Amino acid sequence: MRNPQLTQDGRLQHLLTIEGLPQSILTHILDTASSFVGISDRDVKKVPLMRGKSVFNLFFENSTRTRTTFEIAAKRLSADVINLNISASSASKGESLLDTIDNLAAMHADMFVVRHAESGAPFLIAKHLSDTGQRHVHVVNAGDGRHAHPTQGLLDMYTIRHYKKDFSNLRVAIVGDILHSRVARSDIHALTTLGVPEIRAIGPHTLLPSGLEQMGVQVYTDMQQGLKDVDVIIMLRLQNERMSGALLPSAQEYFKSYGLTPERLALAKPDAIVMHPGPMNRGVEIDSAVADGPQAVILSQVTFGIAVRMAVMSILAGN
Numbered sequence: 050m051r052n053p054q055l056t057q058d059g060r061l062q063h064l065l066t067i068e069g070l071p072q073s074i075l076t077h078i079l080d081t082a083s084s085f086v087g088i089s090d091r092d093v094k095k096v097p098l099m100r101g102k103s104v105f106n107l108f109f110e111n112s113t114r115t116r117t118t119f120e121i122a123a124k125r126l127s128a129d130v131i132n133l134n135i136s137a138s139s140a141s142k143g144e145s146l147l148d149t150i151d152n153l154a155a156m157h158a159d160m161f162v163v164r165h166a167e168s169g170a171p172f173l174i175a176k177h178l179s180d181t182g183q184r185h186v187h188v189v190n191a192g193d194g195r196h197a198h199p200t201q202g203l204l205d206m207y208t209i210r211h212y213k214k215d216f217s218n219l220r221v222a223i224v225g226d227i228l229h230s231r232v233a234r235s236d237i238h239a240l241t242t243l244g245v246p247e248i249r250a251i252g253p254h255t256l257l258p259s260g261l262e263q264m265g266v267q268v269y270t271d272m273q274q275g276l277k278d279v280d281v282i283i284m285l286r287l288q289n290e291r292m293s294g295a296l297l298p299s300a301q302e303y304f305k306s307y308g309l310t311p312e313r314l315a316l317a318k319p320d321a322i323v324m325h326p327g328p329m330n331r332g333v334e335i336d337s338a339v340a341d342g343p344q345a346v347i348l349s350q351v352t353f354g355i356a357v358r359m360a361v362m363s364i365l366a367g368n
């Protein structure tokens with residue numbers, strides 16, 4: 050079956066998930082992002098690649114980093130940006146998601162950036178646009194449930210490539226609530242596609258999904274063993290909003306076993322980098338001494354996110 054996010058000739062039509070995307074497309078996005086990174090330092094921070102295009106930000110779930118950096122990215126590409134206020138929109142009066150989409154498409158939207166608590170919502174929108182003859186409207190998944198967060202995965206890859214140069218000799222550990230994490234899933238697909246030879250998942254049994262080994266991931270429940278000699282540590286937030294029932298004794302107990310402290314960081318390679326997609330819970334998954342320390346690249350991830358989102362939108366828009 051054809052990948053629904055690619056055109057018949059293999060170009061990117063939507064960005065819904067990293068799963069199944071060829072390495073050439075991921076590399077093209079990262080290379081294009083490189084060309085946008087310097088724009089922030091220029092006097093004129095805009096390029097005209099999306100002049101006259103309308104980007105609708107539809108965030109049905111809270112966001113600080115993703116929503117803001119998508120808006121900055123679209124404006125730097127000279128697009129018109131419309132941020133739908135979901136709580137004041139007709140969605141809060143019972144209008145269906147697809148009726149909302151049809152109405153916004155009737156306002157000549159060119160691109161929807163969608164975050165939704167339901168896994169699959171951006172897929173549903175992309176299929177609906179195709180079924181209703183509106184394939185010229187592009188959909189970007191800005192995080193759907195626990196399924197995928199492809200632009201976070203791509204900005205994480207950009208950050209790793211920036212600091213480590215080459216994917217082919219890396220040992221990467223992803224730590225924490227992998228069960229509920231769309232970031233972990235997108236990162237694993239991206240790391241695998243880009244040729245990282247060793248990917249580790251570290252967490253308590255209750256927060257490790259089944260099927261990790263089949264994805265080529267080594268599973269650890271012990272931080273001492275899992276962090277040994279890694280090049281990159283990706284910490285994850287405990288996603289309490291997606292947990293049902295008690296999966297952990299307490300935040301304090303969790304920190305005792307899985308919090309990234311300076312002592313645990315010392316188990317990794319001396320030049321290891323520490324990443325976190327945010328929002329970060331200090332004292333729950335990460336010690337402030339690490340989060341603010343010299344090996345943390347957490348704020349660089351945010352800055353690179355602008356260039357990566359510019360790259361994704363400009364490529365979708367046909368540049």
Ligand code: CP
Binds near residue numbers: 112113192201328
């Ligand atoms: N990383 C991330 O998705 O953060 P936000 O929820 O603030 O967008």
